Amino acid sequence: MARQKLLEVKNLKQYFPAGRGQVVKAVDGVTFDIYKGETFGLVGESGCGKSTTGRTIIRLYEATEGEVLFNGVNVHGKKSKKELKELNRKMQMIFQDPYASLNPRMTVADIIAEGIDIHGLAKTKEERMQRVYELLETVGLNREHASRYPHEFSGGQRQRIGIARALAVEPEFIIADEPISALDVSIQAQVVNLIEAPAA
Template sequence: MDRKRLLEVTELKQHFRVSKRYTVKAVNGVSFVIHEGETYGLVGESGSGKSTIGRSIIRLYQPTSGRVTFEGVEISGPLRGKEQALLRTKMQMIFQDPMASLNPRKKVIDLIAQGLDIHKLYKSKEERREKVYRILDKVGLSREHADRYAHQFSGGQRQRIGIARALIMEPKLIIADEAISALDVSIQAQVVNLMKDIQEETNTAFLFIAHDLSMVKYISDRIGVLHLGYLVETGTTKDIFENPVHPYTKSLLSAIPLANPIQEKKRVAVPYDYATSGIDYALGREQSLSNTHKVLATDEELASWT
């Protein structure tokens, strides 16, 4: 049975005017869909516009143009009371640096319960504390941690606090913006497994923004490949890793280190230079290659790759 569309992003553009003569075009006409209970991985090199997309969707930035629909409600235009309440309760974000997003002067219980306080989602202090305790249990932290401060925790524990702060609002969608890149590899696996367990239990959807393709392959149902603010290819995880079409995607995949040292010695990274590729993203159009596998390219470019 087809899952319900939760988030629809259509021709999203995010431009930043630096001066009268210069504008940074961070995101250029990106479109994708996230269904209920799935993880959509957004990958690309640094500066490709991944984090900007996440921040535009959750309205930390005002989108330059395009349409973003969440649970059938447009959230890309002026936010009235209904849209504001939906966005702030049912969509949450986990940031890259947990310490930078946690107030060092507040105890963990107050950090996690901040959303509850703002939206008045409890009737008594006992109910508030019990909700925080339940979330702490869910993310693998002790109830004793509730009365400590953020600086008393390790990086992995701080990220768990960030996840708990998002989960306590019972969101339909969580935007994980490079949520594991600052952590040790072993801790990354713990956090990602925690996110997968939470998804199975709560049916929460994730927009997983990262540059680690191996981790994206492990957690994502579908993947979008971003380059220079354009979505150059999107498809299921199997499509992207087993049948990449765009040369930039092939270049990214060829850069993944192999665990086998013998195979790693033979691995050859495929170079890709947009300036000399002959591809013009601005003139390209999204053409369907299959029901789930798409690439941004012209007909002539597609013919040249096959």
């Protein structure tokens, strides 16, 4: 049975202006394919453009040049609100910094349920909260944590909240930007297992 190609990155370039007509070539001609069910690792030294590649794939940055195809559809270029919304549901990102990626003014329940609300994945408030509770338990937290705020948690717990948020919309594709680099060694393996579990 032929493998299904999920993501195609073709000659991706991401340049940023650096003043006086200069540019920083953060990503310069990257090409790779990722297949459905596959775990793909992008390896390189600090500052080589790994995070920028991930952010460009998921369209947090508009590509300078090249193509990103998700299920054969170009991620970049003109898109309707409906098309962007659908892409945002199918592609999620777990950010490297669990401190900066969570809104400090939102409760954990609202952070996790944000995508559920946007995409209308729960018909009632009860269903919404039940889904939040299930996701909290999936990442090793409990329902009592739902009403708390990000500052009340350790770095490892915040990263678990970030993972729960990414899983909430049941994405087809997750970009994990060094999701365990900010965590204590003792819980790194647990977090890796959490990320791998949904695909099992």
